[in-house]
Amino acid sequence: MLAKAVHFFLVSLLLQWNGASAGKFEAYPSAHLLTGSATMNFGSSGLSIEVDADALSKQIDELAAFSDTPAPSVSRVIYTKNDIAARKYIKDAMRSAGLKVREDAIGNIFGRWEGTELTGAIGTGSHVDAIPHAGKYDGVVGVLGAIEAIRALRKSGFTPRKSLEVIMFTSEEPTRFGFGCLGSRAMAASKNIYDILERAVDKDNISFSEAAKSAGYLKEGQQLKDVAVANAAYSGFVELHIEQGPTLENEGVEIGIVTAIAAPASLQVDFKGDGGHAGAVLMPFRNDAGLAAAELSLAVETHVLASGSMDTVGTTGVLELHPGAVNSIPRESHLEIDVRDIDGNRRDIVVEKIHHSAKEISKRRNVILGNFKVVNQDPPARSGAAIVLAATLASQELGFSHKLMISRAYHDSLFMSRITPTGMIFIPCYKGYSHRPDEYASKEDISRGVQVLALTLAKLSGTS
Amino acid sequence: MLAKAVHFFLVSLLLQWNGASAGKFEAYPSAHLLTGSATMNFGSSGLSIEVDADALSKQIDELAAFSDTPAPSVSRVIYTKNDIAARKYIKDAMRSAGLKVREDAIGNIFGRWEGTELTGAIGTGSHVDAIPHAGKYDGVVGVLGAIEAIRALRKSGFTPRKSLEVIMFTSEEPTRFGFGCLGSRAMAASKNIYDILERAVDKDNISFSEAAKSAGYLKEGQQLKDVAVANAAYSGFVELHIEQGPTLENEGVEIGIVTAIAAPASLQVDFKGDGGHAGAVLMPFRNDAGLAAAELSLAVETHVLASGSMDTVGTTGVLELHPGAVNSIPRESHLEIDVRDIDGNRRDIVVEKIHHSAKEISKRRNVILGNFKVVNQDPPARSGAAIVLAATLASQELGFSHKLMISRAYHDSLFMSRITPTGMIFIPCYKGYSHRPDEYASKEDISRGVQVLALTLAKLSGTS
Numbered sequence: 001m002l003a004k005a006v007h008f009f010l011v012s013l014l015l016q017w018n019g020a021s022a023g024k025f026e027a028y029p030s031a032h033l034l035t036g037s038a039t040m041n042f043g044s045s046g047l048s049i050e051v052d053a054d055a056l057s058k059q060i061d062e063l064a065a066f067s068d069t070p071a072p073s074v075s076r077v078i079y080t081k082n083d084i085a086a087r088k089y090i091k092d093a094m095r096s097a098g099l100k101v102r103e104d105a106i107g108n109i110f111g112r113w114e115g116t117e118l119t120g121a122i123g124t125g126s127h128v129d130a131i132p133h134a135g136k137y138d139g140v141v142g143v144l145g146a147i148e149a150i151r152a153l154r155k156s157g158f159t160p161r162k163s164l165e166v167i168m169f170t171s172e173e174p175t176r177f178g179f180g181c182l183g184s185r186a187m188a189a190s191k192n193i194y195d196i197l198e199r200a201v202d203k204d205n206i207s208f209s210e211a212a213k214s215a216g217y218l219k220e221g222q223q224l225k226d227v228a229v230a231n232a233a234y235s236g237f238v239e240l241h242i243e244q245g246p247t248l249e250n251e252g253v254e255i256g257i258v259t260a261i262a263a264p265a266s267l268q269v270d271f272k273g274d275g276g277h278a279g280a281v282l283m284p285f286r287n288d289a290g291l292a293a294a295e296l297s298l299a300v301e302t303h304v305l306a307s308g309s310m311d312t313v314g315t316t317g318v319l320e321l322h323p324g325a326v327n328s329i330p331r332e333s334h335l336e337i338d339v340r341d342i343d344g345n346r347r348d349i350v351v352e353k354i355h356h357s358a359k360e361i362s363k364r365r366n367v368i369l370g371n372f373k374v375v376n377q378d379p380p381a382r383s384g385a386a387i388v389l390a391a392t393l394a395s396q397e398l399g400f401s402h403k404l405m406i407s408r409a410y411h412d413s414l415f416m417s418r419i420t421p422t423g424m425i426f427i428p429c430y431k432g433y434s435h436r437p438d439e440y441a442s443k444e445d446i447s448r449g450v451q452v453l454a455l456t457l458a459k460l461s462g463t464s
Numbered sequence: 465m466l467a468k469a470v471h472f473f474l475v476s477l478l479l480q481w482n483g484a485s486a487g488k489f490e491a492y493p494s495a496h497l498l499t500g501s502a503t504m505n506f507g508s509s510g511l512s513i514e515v516d517a518d519a520l521s522k523q524i525d526e527l528a529a530f531s532d533t534p535a536p537s538v539s540r541v542i543y544t545k546n547d548i549a550a551r552k553y554i555k556d557a558m559r560s561a562g563l564k565v566r567e568d569a570i571g572n573i574f575g576r577w578e579g580t581e582l583t584g585a586i587g588t589g590s591h592v593d594a595i596p597h598a599g600k601y602d603g604v605v606g607v608l609g610a611i612e613a614i615r616a617l618r619k620s621g622f623t624p625r626k627s628l629e630v631i632m633f634t635s636e637e638p639t640r641f642g643f644g645c646l647g648s649r650a651m652a653a654s655k656n657i658y659d660i661l662e663r664a665v666d667k668d669n670i671s672f673s674e675a676a677k678s679a680g681y682l683k684e685g686q687q688l689k690d691v692a693v694a695n696a697a698y699s700g701f702v703e704l705h706i707e708q709g710p711t712l713e714n715e716g717v718e719i720g721i722v723t724a725i726a727a728p729a730s731l732q733v734d735f736k737g738d739g740g741h742a743g744a745v746l747m748p749f750r751n752d753a754g755l756a757a758a759e760l761s762l763a764v765e766t767h768v769l770a771s772g773s774m775d776t777v778g779t780t781g782v783l784e785l786h787p788g789a790v791n792s793i794p795r796e797s798h799l800e801i802d803v804r805d806i807d808g809n810r811r812d813i814v815v816e817k818i819h820h821s822a823k824e825i826s827k828r829r830n831v832i833l834g835n836f837k838v839v840n841q842d843p844p845a846r847s848g849a850a851i852v853l854a855a856t857l858a859s860q861e862l863g864f865s866h867k868l869m870i871s872r873a874y875h876d877s878l879f880m881s882r883i884t885p886t887g888m889i890f891i892p893c894y895k896g897y898s899h900r901p902d903e904y905a906s907k908e909d910i911s912r913g914v915q916v917l918a919l920t921l922a923k924l925s926g927t928s
Contacts, residue, residue, distance in 0.1 A: 246749070328899040
């Protein structure tokens with residue numbers, strides 16, 4: 001009976017992926033599609049998962065204290081003092097959960113629980129870096145929550161067949177070097193990532209390598225490409241995360257299971273004009289780089305709305321003027337633009353329209369389009385069948401309401417999906433707020449998420 | 465014959481002031497209008513003014529080295545290390561020109577050559593602070609040039625009847641505290657200036673007083689209002705400056721003599737929205753503070769162009785987004801807007817339209833208009849007849865082509881005109897560029913300006 005229900009369910013899932021599969025995305029060896037389910041216990045695990053929600057929320061608060069800005073805001077930029085302190089905190093937490101800790105050349109941190117079987121491990125994890133003035137749950141729930149899930153599994157008497165590995169990824173946020181998921185991109189040997197990291201500099205012109213070395217990584221003899229992992233290293237990956245959107249809260253659903261991750265693109269645009277004195281240069285003789293930037297940011301909004309799909313979003317998150325003085329006509333402007341869609345082609349059309357607008361504005365306003373750079377333009381990813389199935393079975397077994405959904409934010413899972421079947425577990429967050437100090441997820445929701453994660457890991461690992 | 469020509473000339477000047485006098489402006493005791501001319505030598509001074517152009521341009525280069533940014537750019541913000549070093553340089557230069565140096569409570573620097581008559585002095589001078597990434601001539605030509613003018617007068621055997629005083633004003637640029645001409649405003653006891661300075665803080669929340677004290681000013685027992693000067697202290701003021709506009713260069717005229725200074729207003733505007741994750745929050749649920757700012761900056765341009773006068777200018781020189789991350793919807797935006805006109809009323813209508821747009825945008829985009837502050841809204845000023853006349857006679861006597869013109873940039877002269885008849889002498893600058901690293905005035909043009917200044921000072925001081 002149950003087996004039949006599950007079979008029907010699996011079929012319906014696969015149909016939905018086809019639904020979500022408009023546009024191009026990375027394929028992974030289809031063999032993977034089964035790796036997970038091969039050993040999966042489709043029935044009840046019989047495990048009783050006890051999560052210590054108080055201890056976990058205490059840890060979340062303690063980690064939030066490592067911040068460049070005062071509470072409740074959290075600002076933690078990679079390779080800074082507070083990032084290094086947070087990393088130590090995570091490694092200590094992994095060890096006290098009985099995990100064997102190692103770090104790679106750029107500071108991805110791995111905490112491993114060896115299984116009895118010598119196949120690829122089941123990975124789980126997220127990031128703990130935070131953009132300026134952000135909150136304390138984004139990423140953190142998926143790292144500290146994973147460690148708590150391991151703790152709960154031990155307590156339940158579970159022993160893993162496939163090894164379980166908690167991963168803290170380096171720099172999921174693009175804050176310092178202009179593009180995100182550095183750690184997972186590097187693990188997946190994403191296109192040109194090592195060259196890009198070689199060339200990357202922050203706004204103070206500190207190179208990525210300098211910064212990494214200053215934090216104790218890229219040691220003598222280590223190379224960026226050492227970070228790449230073999231496809232065989234993992235047989236699955238699952239990431240617990242706050243939704244960062246309002247759907248689950250609005251619909252009163254406890255658990256979201258992600259079937260696809262939207263495709264992000266990010267752009268950097270520079271305009272150059274002649275500047276001049278704000279009082280002395282008459283309007284007809286101006287070519288104001290700031291007004292060109294203002295027009296482009298509004299054009300981004302226009303083109304995104306014209307896509308006709310709710311799934312298309314675009315944001316000008318950075319707009320900087322130079323010299324940036326009240327009595328000086330802006331001579332240079334710099335924009336950083338983020339465009340996403342679950343449909344990679346539709347997203348690329350918007351990017352093309354933005355490029356066209358930039359050229360038109362520069363011509364009409366007689367400013368130079370100094371730079372129009374597509375920093376990244378990643379394909380969307382769809383989740384691994386086995387992972388979605390395991391998470392769904394886990395939610396069912398635990399009696400939590402759940403739904404299949406799309407992730408519009410991107411995550412390290414987007415890149416992990418290139419080396420192994422990957423899925424995500426979402427929990428509700430207050431009003432969908434994220435990347436702001438009042439980002440919030442309740443202790444109960446976090447606890448439910450950790451229970452589902454633990455049981456999903458158990459199902460994917462298989463019990464000995 | 466000459467007297468008759470001069471009389472006709474004076475009348476024509478007065479007619480032109482009436483032309484320039486649309487809009488309200490500060491009146492000064494009309495007695496002043498004659499003070500200067502009472503003792504003025506209308507005929508040839510018989511002085512031979514020899515300016516050492518090489519020494520002067522060497523000094524300009526030396527002063528430019530005190531900068532927070534590399535050459536050719538100059539960045540010198542008040543009360544910083546480089547500003548303090550520049551002040552020492554100016555005081556030394558004044559002393560070596562035989563001037564008696566004193567400083568007031570906020571760091572206006574005075575170098576005095578005592579005259580034989582105990583009436584108010586003839587002042588001259590400008591500023592040496594520079595906005596970020598500016599050039600080396602704005603202001604500096606009027607300070608080092610004035611010291612060179614004094615040197616040349618001594619060499620010519622001139623002895624002043626009225627005392628001559630070179631002034632270096634504190635913070636003509638608004639860079640650090642958001643509004644300009646702090647030194648001259650304080651000397652003229654401009655409306656609320658002392659309260660404003662009491663409350664002023666920079667972007668790091670350092671108060672004006674703290675900053676002044678750190679630079680060795682506002683000493684124990686000194687007060688801001690000590691800076692005010694009596695009307696009787698000066699019987700005239702003249703400022704030498706680069707035009708900061710292209711008129712003189714385009715028309716091939718060597719000297720510009722300013723009859724009126726445009727009226728500046730500056731605004732600070734803040735918008736607040738909900739922010740959120742650039743991927744997760746769908747377009748219909750956004751209230752993007754950055755797009756509100758972009759719209760307002762374009763509205764400034766629209767309203768200025770609608771004034772129908774070439775003399776109306778408006779600039780959004782500062783537009784800042786918070787948190788300012790590529791994957792974060794701007795939650796807060798801050799604009800600083802500059803609007804000027806030689807007609808104060810027309811300028812105020814534009815400011816009103818900008819306020820209306822800010823309210824309309826905040827309503828339509830559902831963002832909070834957190835702040836709409838008119839930081840300053842100064843009336844225009846017209847020059848003193850005696851000063852314009854003396855500068856015109858000086859240019860004539862030296863055989864330099866000259867024209868009467870309006871200053872669209874504002875200067876410390878705008879505030880000095882509130883305590884004494886004031887005028888300005890402009891020299892051409894390359895393409896009218898200013899507030900940028902390639903701001904340039906030729907050695908020859910600077911030399912001509914200094915000669916006219918010297919002879920103008922001689923005529924206003926009267927010889928013993």
